[in-house]
Amino acid sequence: MLINNAPEHIRDEYVPGLLSGEKFIAVGISEPDVGSDVAAVKTRAVRDGNDWVLNGEKTWISNGEHMDLFVCTCKTGEGELTHIAIPAGTPGMEVRGIPKMALNSQSTSQIFLADVRVPIANTVGSIGDGLKNTLVTFERARCHMAAWGYSLGRRALEESIKYSQERTQHGKQIAGHQLIAEKIATMATQIDAARLLTLRAGDMIDKGIRCDVECSMAKWYGTEIGVNTTRQAVQIHGGNGVTKEFVVERLAREAIIGPIPDGTTEIQKLLIARMLTGVQAFR
Numbered sequence: 001m002l003i004n005n006a007p008e009h010i011r012d013e014y015v016p017g018l019l020s021g022e023k024f025i026a027v028g029i030s031e032p033d034v035g036s037d038v039a040a041v042k043t044r045a046v047r048d049g050n051d052w053v054l055n056g057e058k059t060w061i062s063n064g065e066h067m068d069l070f071v072c073t074c075k076t077g078e079g080e081l082t083h084i085a086i087p088a089g090t091p092g093m094e095v096r097g098i099p100k101m102a103l104n105s106q107s108t109s110q111i112f113l114a115d116v117r118v119p120i121a122n123t124v125g126s127i128g129d130g131l132k133n134t135l136v137t138f139e140r141a142r143c144h145m146a147a148w149g150y151s152l153g154r155r156a157l158e159e160s161i162k163y164s165q166e167r168t169q170h171g172k173q174i175a176g177h178q179l180i181a182e183k184i185a186t187m188a189t190q191i192d193a194a195r196l197l198t199l200r201a202g203d204m205i206d207k208g209i210r211c212d213v214e215c216s217m218a219k220w221y222g223t224e225i226g227v228n229t230t231r232q233a234v235q236i237h238g239g240n241g242v243t244k245e246f247v248v249e250r251l252a253r254e255a256i257i258g259p260i261p262d263g264t265t266e267i268q269k270l271l272i273a274r275m276l277t278g279v280q281a282f283r
């Protein structure tokens, strides 16, 4: 988003640190009343001379507590959304962490904006291009989420193969019980299918080809397969699977989050069907 759309002074100040992992960015679309319906954003930015003045509330914002820069999606006119960059520490911006069940290696936050003032020059992309640029960003984010989802499943599969070879019941390795063998085979096939969908989408992104349908397919399938396969891994581990001693417990908790951010599974399916049929799914 910054490389393609940000003004030079923002790119120069933040992109090198972001790429080297020394800086963090947060991107704010969601609000308490705005989730799947991205176009309904209420946070307002009003022009005052050479400045934007922002008021509103964002929620579920990844990296909020550690961010150096916040790119906020704001309403700048009727039906008009614009991305505005706010450096961390700008007066009027308050960040509060939201405790959650997993994925605690990153912060998820509420961000309150009360008369936050930044120069008009901090506009990312053109005024009014916020929705269009959000959709382009979603394409890449969905591909990334897909990889994250099936990768949790892949680790769960590796753990399950090992455990089913080591654990014996009824006089043999549980891997030799047909119902456990079926789980392993299904997990492996689903993870591979999710991976191939994601690699196709990633390849299209690399080649600069728009691939909303392919990314939506990869996102819903990859993250749902993450949930299914980590859940099966817990089952293969029996009682051990719900203890903190075995990693599958954490994998299952983390995987359950995947089908929510960057467009829920339900929204991905509506987008795929809308793109295939041309029939509006939302309004």
Ligand SMILES: Cc1cc2nc3c(=O)[nH]c(=O)nc-3n(C[C@H](O)[C@H](O)[C@H](O)COP(=O)(O)OP(=O)(O)OC[C@H]3O[C@@H](n4cnc5c(N)ncnc54)[C@H](O)[C@@H]3O)c2cc1C
Pocket: 026, 027, 028, 029, 030, 034, 035, 036, 037, 059, 060, 061, 062, 063, 103, 108, 257, 260, 261, 262, 263, 264, 265, 266, 267, 270, 282
């Ligand atoms: C860990 C995490 C990190 C996140 N990071 C960010 C971030 O960095 N920046 C950001 O802006 N947001 C972020 N989000 C927010 C995320 O994008 C939203 O949670 C998501 O878009 C869903 O919105 P919602 O939670 O308001 O659910 P809602 O939109 O209220 O949906 C609730 C349920 O209704 C379903 N639903 C909604 N509309 C329809 C429909 N038309 N047809 C059928 N079903 C429907 C949904 O699929 C869901 O099952 C994050 C969320 C999480 C959990």
